[in-house]
Amino acid sequence: MNQPDAHMLFPPPGHAKAPVVLALPTPQATTDLAEWLAPRLGPGDVLLLSGEIGAGKTHFARKLIQARLAALGRAEDVPSPTFTLVQVYDVGDTEIWHSDLYRLTSADEAVELGLTEAFDTAICLVEWPDRLGDLAPAKALGMHFSDGPEPDSRLLTLSFSDLRWGVLIDALPIERQRNV
Ligand SMILES: Nc1ncnc2c1ncn2[C@@H]1O[C@H](COP(=O)(O)OP(=O)(O)O)[C@@H](O)[C@H]1O
Ligand SMILES: [Mg+2]
Numbered sequence: 001m002n003q004p005d006a007h008m009l010f011p012p013p014g015h016a017k018a019p020v021v022l023a024l025p026t027p028q029a030t031t032d033l034a035e036w037l038a039p040r041l042g043p044g045d046v047l048l049l050s051g052e053i054g055a056g057k058t059h060f061a062r063k064l065i066q067a068r069l070a071a072l073g074r075a076e077d078v079p080s081p082t083f084t085l086v087q088v089y090d091v092g093d094t095e096i097w098h099s100d101l102y103r104l105t106s107a108d109e110a111v112e113l114g115l116t117e118a119f120d121t122a123i124c125l126v127e128w129p130d131r132l133g134d135l136a137p138a139k140a141l142g143m144h145f146s147d148g149p150e151p152d153s154r155l156l157t158l159s160f161s162d163l164r165w166g167v168l169i170d171a172l173p174i175e176r177q178r179n180v
Pocket of ligand 2 (some may be wrong): 057058059079100127
């Protein structure tokens with residue numbers, strides 16, 4: 001099947017509100033953001049992590065999951081779900097579903113994996129969300145990682161239509177970039 005260019009699907013359908021752009025000048029800045037968000041997410045929260053290979057999607061997801069595990073006194077490896085497609089973490093009160101859909105053959109496969117159901121019952125971190133087509137939930141927070149001005153810097157573009165994310169983003173302890 002011909003996959004459309006991921007850029008053409010950003011922001012994903014239903015995410016037409018003015019996006020917010022954050023600078024992530026170092027990998028640690030991305031870690032800090034993941035650790036800030038981790039305790040603030042609950043069942044039904046879906047983060048759609050887009051951007052090219054090496055953009056920082058897995059780095060962000062790994063730090064977020066590890067922060068949630070650390071809060072329970074657990075330290076675990078968080079491998080990239082490149083080949084398994086989905087890794088599920090029990091974080092006590094809920095689950096975190098970390099998925100990498102790069103190798104998904106059809107959107108239906110996401111249903112078979114149980115991912116679409118998890119969108120309502122777990123915290124879901126989805127890499128390559130363009131593979132979902134119109135199964136991507138409109139309530140999700142779109143997080144697009146792109147190159148920044150330095151080799152180790154990234155820009156993060158947040159898009160959403162659910163007001164929940166607007167409230168959370170307003171509370172972010174990170175300065176917004178001027179929209180470019
Ligand atoms: N500002 C940054 N934020 C996140 N990762 C960064 C940043 N700068 C450099 N990196 C590096 O880029 C790489 C991103 O890899 P990864 O997270 O696996 O990418 P992806 O999952 O998007 O393909 C990591 O080696 C990470 O250390
Ligand atoms: Mg990845």
